[in-house]
Amino acid sequence: MPLTHPAPVPAATGRAAPVVEVTDLRRRYGDVEAVRGISFEVHPGEVFALLGVNGAGKTSALEVLEGLAPASGGTVRVVGADPVRERAAVRPHLGVLLQTSGLPADLTVRETVAMWAATLTGPRPVEEALAQVDLTGRADVRVRSLSGGERRRLDLTLALLGSPRVIVLDEPTTGLDPESRRTVWALVRQRVAEGAAVVLTTHHLEEAEELADRIAVMRAGRIVLSGTAAEIAATQPATIRFTLPDGAAPLPAVPGAEVVSDGPRVELHTRALQPVLTRLLVEAAERGVVLGGLQARAASLEQAFLAVADGADPS
Numbered sequence: 001m002p003l004t005h006p007a008p009v010p011a012a013t014g015r016a017a018p019v020v021e022v023t024d025l026r027r028r029y030g031d032v033e034a035v036r037g038i039s040f041e042v043h044p045g046e047v048f049a050l051l052g053v054n055g056a057g058k059t060s061a062l063e064v065l066e067g068l069a070p071a072s073g074g075t076v077r078v079v080g081a082d083p084v085r086e087r088a089a090v091r092p093h094l095g096v097l098l099q100t101s102g103l104p105a106d107l108t109v110r111e112t113v114a115m116w117a118a119t120l121t122g123p124r125p126v127e128e129a130l131a132q133v134d135l136t137g138r139a140d141v142r143v144r145s146l147s148g149g150e151r152r153r154l155d156l157t158l159a160l161l162g163s164p165r166v167i168v169l170d171e172p173t174t175g176l177d178p179e180s181r182r183t184v185w186a187l188v189r190q191r192v193a194e195g196a197a198v199v200l201t202t203h204h205l206e207e208a209e210e211l212a213d214r215i216a217v218m219r220a221g222r223i224v225l226s227g228t229a230a231e232i233a234a235t236q237p238a239t240i241r242f243t244l245p246d247g248a249a250p251l252p253a254v255p256g257a258e259v260v261s262d263g264p265r266v267e268l269h270t271r272a273l274q275p276v277l278t279r280l281l282v283e284a285a286e287r288g289v290v291l292g293g294l295q296a297r298a299a300s301l302e303q304a305f306l307a308v309a310d311g312a313d314p315s
């Protein structure tokens with residue numbers, strides 16, 4: 001797999017027709033082209049994560065899906081319709097969690113959910129919705145008195161209240177403690193199991209690994225890397241580390257391994273972890289050398305992200 005490719009993100013096969021179709025999307029603010037021609041599809045029952053450093057263009061792209069801003073170029077279809085021009089057709093099927101929300105501060109949590117439910121066709125029961133995000137005990141508290149994390153969970157409940165077919169989540173767990181984050185993940189997974197399609201952005205790479213079927217990494221408005229978390233991680237070499245015992249002669253070079261750090265503490269990088277490790281262990285055994293603190297680790301999503309996400313504009 002090439003390290004970077006700006007081509008459309010390959011769609012999962014054998015699924016129902018996509019409910020999100022983004023083709024060569026562009027978004028411009030005056031002279032700034034924030035989104036420079038991105039393409040992807042999301043199918044029912046699938047989670048698609050857009051990753052990228054601050055300013056990569058994630059929110060600018062999501063705002064077009066959410067129907068909040070028109071595209072400067074390209075096309076976006078949500079449940080087959082244009083989310084800006086055919087807003088009335090799209091809105092009942094779309095659940096949106098913005099990065100920040102503006103809820104009336106004087107209403108209680110229960111009143112807020114009930115008020116929102118009254119605007120929807122077939123909303124989930126209010127008490128069920130509160131229970132799913134662990135807000136039952138906070139139902140009579142005014143929004144102004146909620147913690148940041150409770151507020152975020154309330155936002156999420158509102159986004160999911162109408163059982164939308166397409167869910168757009170912009171940094172859903174920012175500011176949440178680890179337990180609340182897991183509550184949110186479980187809820188998202190449940191909706192995906194029911195057939196919802198989810199598009200999310202996050203700065204928590206473990207969140208993308210936990211939730212996303214496919215990931216696209218944006219840089220300067222373009223998708224520069226995409227695939228499953230494992231495919232993206234595999235674009236980077238694996239690492240082998242060990243320490244040679246005092247006085248031991250260096251081991252001979254192993255084909256397929258790059259020596260990053262020599263001397264008694266050795267670090268090797270390789271794209272063929274198993275054969276290189278095998279060869280290394282055979283060499284060590286033949287010489288009667290014990291490799292201290294031996295570690296062999298495949299690359300992580302984080303390593304791949306760091307390798308591409310903050311680089312120069314790929315144009």
Ligand SMILES: Nc1ncnc2c1ncn2[C@@H]1O[C@H](COP(=O)(O)OP(=O)(O)OP(=O)(O)O)[C@@H](O)[C@H]1O
Nearest residue numbers: 029032033034052053054055056057058059060061
């Ligand atoms: N209203 C605006 N007017 C002008 N430029 C904007 C506007 N909104 C965003 N931008 C610019 O567009 C680019 C993309 O911003 P965007 O918010 O989409 O990035 P992001 O990937 O969502 O970042 P973050 O991770 O910080 O949310 C940035 O250079 C930003 O400064």
